[in-house]
Amino acid sequence: MAKTGRFTGPLLAFYENTKEQCFKDLKSTESSEAILTLVLECLKFLQKGCTATDLKSLVADKEYFSFVDKRKPAALSRPINKAFFEGNPGKIAANWKAWEAKEPVSVEELTRLAYTMAMAYFAAVDLFDRNNKKGPATYFECLIGHLFARTFQKNPTKSATIEASKRKVKLTMDFLFDLGENKPKIHLPVKTSTRERVVQAWAHQRILDASYGNNVYKGLLVVFSETKLDLRKREVVEICVPDQWLAYQTLIAKMDRIYYFDTPQRYEQLAKELPDVFQLKHFSAFFTETEAILKGTVP
């Protein structure tokens, strides 16, 4: 993380601790606690140091707002979907602990929980340190890695050893889960948004398919959102490239699932038109379909 802005203060220590715990043992209770502590600190800053300002949403049926730092009112956080943001820290803490303890939490609450656990940090970093791209990417990997590792009770690896031209080569990927015999293996690329670099996720899936056979690794792509904020006009749009996605998904490799925290409408439409090609889901589905993924009975 760049050593600029107030993130060099107390929040940085919470971020570093989250990274440390998650790098050590993603599925651990320590990771769970570190993530929650960081998020609660971020929420505290957003609610005490900031005001919320409405944005003009050009996305049908979605409303967005930004947090604005009272001391630097020109800076806006990224757009936040009103339907998914839970501003009550007590509820966040209670639901997070309940989910970790496998106590029942409604899908609506889980949806807001997951969205807020990611967004609280994103919004805080946007205001502290606008150009910090690494922090949100790393934190989002920690959060998603933790949710999956906790669910599977197993930590992932970050690299695959494959054979190419009769040599063993090692490739770094986002996350790979080997869940044991007779269970699917999982390839889990994690991105805050896709844009240009997402082709890597499909390319890695192709390498896994070519090395291990089709359907050995299930590809589950997790993306936060594709929103873009025009800072001058304060307008929110979704940037989608359906043609690219269709080419990647049919001609490079097939992802079994694409999960979004804020599903872009054009991709939703594409998946509706081509249900055999795309399984696009809101991330909240992850909480209910884990068993089916593990059994391999998910389409």
Added chain:
Amino acid sequence: MAKTGRFTGPLLAFYENTKEQCFKDLKSTESSEAILTLVLECLKFLQKGCTATDLKSLVADKEYFSFVDKRKPAALSRPINKAFFEGNPGKIAANWKAWEAKEPVSVEELTRLAYTMAMAYFAAVDLFDRNNKKGPATYFECLIGHLFARTFQKNPTKSATIEASKRKVKLTMDFLFDLGENKPKIHLPVKTSTRERVVQAWAHQRILDASYGNNVYKGLLVVFSETKLDLRKREVVEICVPDQWLAYQTLIAKMDRIYYFDTPQRYEQLAKELPDVFQLKHFSAFFTETEAILKGTVP
């Protein structure tokens, strides 16, 4: 291009003119002249406004230097390979015009010409506007696109229309040449260096192979170099990821050729060990093997 630094001055106009001419008609004499004029202006600045400073090369048998702006001595240009840089503007202009006129120029002269035509602009931008990444990428595309278009006497397109799930979809790529019946088609990705994003080149090749059949589009990847300068120690290294390359080349798609302006030693070694997998060449080979590429007789 960011509106910072002195590139907002006269050099910007030369850059914009180069872009304009090349976007209009890559193979044209106007593009050739615009590129040369920009390069000569860059060389003038480098030689009048800058001094050269030696770097510590950690790459065996290669020596590098940087240009330093006399008025901002803390800023260094990217590393320049001494063996390939031609500091004499008269020679550059004469050889460029000779090549354009199809007059004989030795391979040694062409090597230095091509390297300097790219590097003069890169080095000048580094000193004017350090964080400008778009300028060098765009300019390098113009230069390489022009060299190929001029050679083939045909302009490329920037997108492919392919079929995916029975739909026609349009994909943007770097350059695609359709040279007519009974001639190979060319897929020409162009990068100043590869690092993370290069997987896109192989993914696009895979899409072309899957859509049109293997070997219909020959993949010619052109890369400038993989050097990295440690600004504090003034040391130059080459960043290579041979494992990644081997996986991409064998498990995603096969590039027929990879051309470098400053060939990294680890890739050279890899290509020597696996000649059936990699055809890695110094870019100067392009000038002599065009006919063979066109006939499809190049291995």
